[in-house]
Amino acid sequence: MSQDGAQGQYTGRALANGRYQLRDLLGQGGMASVHLAYDSVLDRQVAIKTLHTDLGREQAFRERFRREAQSVAKLTHTNIVSVFDTGEDTLDGMTTPYIVMEYVEGRPLGSVLDEDVRQQGAMPADKALKITADVLAALEISHEMGLVHRDIKPGNVMMTKRGVVKVMDFGIARAMQSGVTSMTQTGMVVGTPQYLSPEQALGRGVDARSDLYSVGIMLFQLVTGRLPFDADSPLAIAYAHVQEEPPVASTINRALPPAVDALIARALKKNPNERFPSAEAMRGECLRVAASFQPAPPSIVPGTQAQSGAGVGSAVFPPVDQATPAPSGQVQTPYQPTPPPNPYGTPTPSPAYGYPQQGGYQTPNPAAYSPQPGPSTPPPYNLTPQSGSAPSGGGRSNKPVIIGSVIVSVVAVGGLVTALLLNGGSEDDKGGGSGSASASASAEKKPGYRGPDPTKTIEATECTEPQESYNDPEKIEIPDFKFKNIQSVKACAQAAGWQIDTKDVDENTYGQGTVMNQFPSKGTDVDPDDMPTIELNVSTGNPPS
Numbered sequence: 001m002s003q004d005g006a007q008g009q010y011t012g013r014a015l016a017n018g019r020y021q022l023r024d025l026l027g028q029g030g031m032a033s034v035h036l037a038y039d040s041v042l043d044r045q046v047a048i049k050t051l052h053t054d055l056g057r058e059q060a061f062r063e064r065f066r067r068e069a070q071s072v073a074k075l076t077h078t079n080i081v082s083v084f085d086t087g088e089d090t091l092d093g094m095t096t097p098y099i100v101m102e103y104v105e106g107r108p109l110g111s112v113l114d115e116d117v118r119q120q121g122a123m124p125a126d127k128a129l130k131i132t133a134d135v136l137a138a139l140e141i142s143h144e145m146g147l148v149h150r151d152i153k154p155g156n157v158m159m160t161k162r163g164v165v166k167v168m169d170f171g172i173a174r175a176m177q178s179g180v181t182s183m184t185q186t187g188m189v190v191g192t193p194q195y196l197s198p199e200q201a202l203g204r205g206v207d208a209r210s211d212l213y214s215v216g217i218m219l220f221q222l223v224t225g226r227l228p229f230d231a232d233s234p235l236a237i238a239y240a241h242v243q244e245e246p247p248v249a250s251t252i253n254r255a256l257p258p259a260v261d262a263l264i265a266r267a268l269k270k271n272p273n274e275r276f277p278s279a280e281a282m283r284g285e286c287l288r289v290a291a292s293f294q295p296a297p298p299s300i301v302p303g304t305q306a307q308s309g310a311g312v313g314s315a316v317f318p319p320v321d322q323a324t325p326a327p328s329g330q331v332q333t334p335y336q337p338t339p340p341p342n343p344y345g346t347p348t349p350s351p352a353y354g355y356p357q358q359g360g361y362q363t364p365n366p367a368a369y370s371p372q373p374g375p376s377t378p379p380p381y382n383l384t385p386q387s388g389s390a391p392s393g394g395g396r397s398n399k400p401v402i403i404g405s406v407i408v409s410v411v412a413v414g415g416l417v418t419a420l421l422l423n424g425g426s427e428d429d430k431g432g433g434s435g436s437a438s439a440s441a442s443a444e445k446k447p448g449y450r451g452p453d454p455t456k457t458i459e460a461t462e463c464t465e466p467q468e469s470y471n472d473p474e475k476i477e478i479p480d481f482k483f484k485n486i487q488s489v490k491a492c493a494q495a496a497g498w499q500i501d502t503k504d505v506d507e508n509t510y511g512q513g514t515v516m517n518q519f520p521s522k523g524t525d526v527d528p529d530d531m532p533t534i535e536l537n538v539s540t541g542n543p544p545s
Helices: 003-010 059-073 109-120 125-144 172-176 208-224 234-243 258-267 279-290 312-316 405-411 413-422 486-496
Strands: 020-028 032-039 044-051 083-091 094-102 106-108 157-160 165-167 188-191 401-404 500-505 515-519 534-539
Touching: 020 044, 059 083, 059 094, 106 109, 109 157, 125 157, 125 165, 125 208, 125 279, 208 258, 208 279, 258 279, 486 500, 486 534
Parallel strands: 500 534
Antiparallel strands: 020 032, 032 044, 044 094, 083 094, 106 157, 157 165, 188 401, 515 534
């Protein structure tokens, strides 16, 4: 649509009792439309995102959407598109939720990449790494506040005329996946297939590391001009994320140094535990790599079949918790960094890894997804290959879609059964209630042991004065215990009279006594008069064995 046509179509339409006057249509996607608008109260241009009318029909979704917009409005950072206001109004006789955002005079990162591809075949690696670092700076802030983006892609990254990176659309995917809309039925996920993490494709809960996988996909695309996984259908693409190894970026762009290959390979690990532990850590590595080589124009190999990336990451980043000899010279092996003060902040509400999901698909015990070093044990997400896998390559539309991830899960059953058998299916060790000592407190300390972090605490008021349910005022929401020290969690539960059971899990990134998973997960609605026993997986501080 031409700008003049858009101007004519939307002139005279307004929101918020005439305060926001809609002007040009800037863009339109599967869930929303974005308009240039004029704020008559503050005399400024703004961008307004209006959700499609089929979403506006559901009161529960509108309430969740409003709360998400309020959370996003608290994000203040140079690399984040600011949110000024939110509300709902009637357009064309339909209730329409909207968000008022900062108007960014620039263009999407995808458009910048297209220009670089036309001129050079791909984006220069130093430029791509610096842009990626800025995206990660935005994610670092959002993750600290418990917001996982869930839909990182070039279309959600803007570049201003001065080259400033701006990430937008925080909170919308989470609102879509809140479980209160008819669109997000059990076993379905919302996102853009080419950038989905394996855990998203399988319909599992996600945390900050899912965003880092999407950033890895985007970085691969920037430095090669191609996507690592693409196919004829969203389901085939999702299958590739779960089953296939990404190609080595330097087999497409010969100008890339090995450090870029290793960085991308680590970000694209199937198992979240083997990725970077935080956006801060990945950003630091991007900046280090960008400063370590002489910038050179891309050298794209025409028509070359990209080689598999299996093993590239482990050449520079050893498998998690696997002992490695001390590096010689200036070679860095930063796979086992000391965790930053708060790697994820307060993670986004999500079903804990390994706990049963709804819709008939049961995921295994979390222990089945702990990294298992050694040649005889398959990686957690390296599922048994199936026949008829979809081919990679061939550009396809990457519009947001809803993917039936239950089907992908069925394809992966063989590998999951194998993982369960290899882990022995041991019984849970009960912690004996909220006042008992954690079983991990007496665990034998093994090489690689990490001690407790008593600074990661939860206030007792989180249990005694819990958040009221969005959907049922008679119910409350389970607090977030993940990544908190077990002693403070037990004190919180004891103050509310709740019962908890604990089970030890070997893990040495966060340290002894850290809650790694919980069931019910954060945000689950429960009846305070009929509280379930809360089950917690607690770190022993020892490396997985």
